Amino acid sequence: MSYTVPIGPYHPLLEEPEFFTLKVEGERVVDMDIRIGYNHRGIERLAQTKTWEQDTFLIERVCGICSTSHPIAYVNAVEDLLELEIPERAKYIRSIVGELERLHSHLLWVGLAGHFIGYNTVFMWAWKYREPILDVFERITGNRNHYAMMKIGGVRRDILKEDIPDFLAAMDELARQNEMLTKAVIDDPVLHARLKGVGVLSKKDAIEYAVLGPTARGSGYDIDVRRDSPYAAYDLVDWNVIVFPEGDVFAKAAVRLLENAESIKIIQQCLRCLQELPEGDFSVPVDQIPPGEGIGHGEAPRGEVFHYVRSDGSNYPIRHKIRAPTFQNLPSFKASCIGETVADVALITASIDPCYCCTERMIAVDADNGKKLLDGQDLIRLCQEKTERMRKRIKVST
Amino acid sequence: MALKTWPLKKSPWIFHLSTGSCNNCDIELLDCLTPRFDVERFGILLIGSVRHADALVVTGALTRQCVPRVKECYDQMPKPGLVIAVGQCACTSCIFRDSYNIVGPIDKIIPVNVYIPGCPPKPEAMISAIVKALGTL
Numbered sequence: 001m002s003y004t005v006p007i008g009p010y011h012p013l014l015e016e017p018e019f020f021t022l023k024v025e026g027e028r029v030v031d032m033d034i035r036i037g038y039n040h041r042g043i044e045r046l047a048q049t050k051t052w053e054q055d056t057f058l059i060e061r062v063c064g065i066c067s068t069s070h071p072i073a074y075v076n077a078v079e080d081l082l083e084l085e086i087p088e089r090a091k092y093i094r095s096i097v098g099e100l101e102r103l104h105s106h107l108l109w110v111g112l113a114g115h116f117i118g119y120n121t122v123f124m125w126a127w128k129y130r131e132p133i134l135d136v137f138e139r140i141t142g143n144r145n146h147y148a149m150m151k152i153g154g155v156r157r158d159i160l161k162e163d164i165p166d167f168l169a170a171m172d173e174l175a176r177q178n179e180m181l182t183k184a185v186i187d188d189p190v191l192h193a194r195l196k197g198v199g200v201l202s203k204k205d206a207i208e209y210a211v212l213g214p215t216a217r218g219s220g221y222d223i224d225v226r227r228d229s230p231y232a233a234y235d236l237v238d239w240n241v242i243v244f245p246e247g248d249v250f251a252k253a254a255v256r257l258l259e260n261a262e263s264i265k266i267i268q269q270c271l272r273c274l275q276e277l278p279e280g281d282f283s284v285p286v287d288q289i290p291p292g293e294g295i296g297h298g299e300a301p302r303g304e305v306f307h308y309v310r311s312d313g314s315n316y317p318i319r320h321k322i323r324a325p326t327f328q329n330l331p332s333f334k335a336s337c338i339g340e341t342v343a344d345v346a347l348i349t350a351s352i353d354p355c356y357c358c359t360e361r362m363i364a365v366d367a368d369n370g371k372k373l374l375d376g377q378d379l380i381r382l383c384q385e386k387t388e389r390m391r392k393r394i395k396v397s398t
Numbered sequence: 399m400a401l402k403t404w405p406l407k408k409s410p411w412i413f414h415l416s417t418g419s420c421n422n423c424d425i426e427l428l429d430c431l432t433p434r435f436d437v438e439r440f441g442i443l444l445i446g447s448v449r450h451a452d453a454l455v456v457t458g459a460l461t462r463q464c465v466p467r468v469k470e471c472y473d474q475m476p477k478p479g480l481v482i483a484v485g486q487c488a489c490t491s492c493i494f495r496d497s498y499n500i501v502g503p504i505d506k507i508i509p510v511n512v513y514i515p516g517c518p519p520k521p522e523a524m525i526s527a528i529v530k531a532l533g534t535l
Binding site for chain 2: 039041042045057058064067123127130131144145146
């Protein structure tokens with residue numbers, strides 16, 4: 001007896017709401033389909049009606065969680081068109097803001113993944129450690145989210161010399177907390193049992209589906225725009241790309257947690273470099289955008305963001321194309337979810353880092369009479385109960 | 399009326415509805431539940447079904463596909479209930495005003511009790527707004 005499980009269509013925490021249909025036989029998922037386009041706001045068209053400067057703010061609102069990766073990719077694209085070299089100070093500031101964003105986004109994901117499998121302690125911890133990052137953001141940019149830091153030719157605000165020691169102290173504290181969180185997650189026997197071997201995306205599939213970011217790096221596919229085609233200050237500092245070959249949910253979690261440590265390393269180095277550099281000169285004036293076209297990349301927390309702009313020499317771009325990483329990562333469900341149990345699907349769909357509200361919207365419907373069988377709460381409960389059973393089996397108390 | 403609104407004030411349950419937002423108001427709303435702000439102290443809970451909700455928190459600029467769903471959610475919410483528009487998009491459509499796929503601010507299709515402007519509003523602003531809204535009941 002097979003059932004169809006519709007998931008979605010829209011879930012508040014995703015940048016691109018989508019609609020999944022799962023075909024299940026008993027507990028096993030046998031097929032899956034995806035529809036997207038529910039959150040379509042027409043940003044590419046809107047970008048053509050706004051000036052180059054205004055577009056930076058519009059592009060920021062593509063996504064609230066990667067709200068600096070899109071502007072970085074956009075200004076990279078325009079600077080590619082202009083063949084413009086930005087001041088060194090601006091490069092470091094761009095990297096700092098980009099990495100702070102990665103930190104808060106990864107912690108957010110770890111928390112939500114913890115919530116799914118019934119580890120609300122991890123949820124609360126991760127979100128508590130995320131708060132100091134938002135405080136640093138508020139001091140650097142004036143806002144907790146939507147930083148408005150990027151500008152064609154540089155950045156909009158400087159990081160002041162007298163603030164840097166405070167930020168360094170905040171990073172030291174965060175490094176300590178992140179290490180503890182990483183150990184707590186990676187050494188936990190229940191999490192090993194619960195996450196290892198679940199939703200495996202092989203390296204071959206990862207390449208065939210052209211996945212990006214931590215989803216690819218968790219499958220042993222060594223790809224990172226920050227290293228492969230450096231922008232901002234990533235080629236000026238020392239850091240590593242984290243790669244795990246297993247491809248399961250555990251590997252993706254480990255990639256994100258260890259990437260946090262690398263991000264902290266990058267931020268610390270950039271802040272120290274900023275201390276050395278003379279103050280001032282953090283943007284170059286841009287008068288006119290000549291006709292031409294440019295491309296820009298940026299490594300968002302979820303993978304590569306790609307922007308393309310074309311100019312006819314006027315105040316407005318005549319074409320602006322955006323490709324966000326989740327668009328690439330979504331179809332990989334087709335390889336990782338099929339054959340898994342319904343209790344694991346919530347977790348696997350979460351593992352590429354769309355957010356958790358999609359699962360709250362899951363409803364299992366009997367294909368014959370349209371009767372509701374399971375809803376989102378039930379799925380999360382199923383997922384949490386499975387953790388509980390494993391916990392008992394390995395005799396670990398919480 | 400007093401009997402109807404009295405339990406509402408004690409522990410308002412919130413249903414979160416995104417109508418094409420950029421995630422930012424949504425994560426800030428979720429942030430209210432985590433240790434620093436912890437609104438659960440006051441009995442404020444985020445719940446999964448609109449049928450149990452006392453307040454509907456709407457974020458986003460309202461895309462075309464969302465219109466019938468938002469109306470349906472509003473109809474399903476038990477009355478009296480509050481509708482809270484969170485963020486500049488939900489209040490005025492803001493930067494997306496000229497887009498072909500945006501219907502407009504939320505108050506075009508459902509009555510709104512409280513507006514919280516900001517992009518995104520800070521968690522403090524959200525908590526303050528909910529408290530003020532409860533005061534009007």
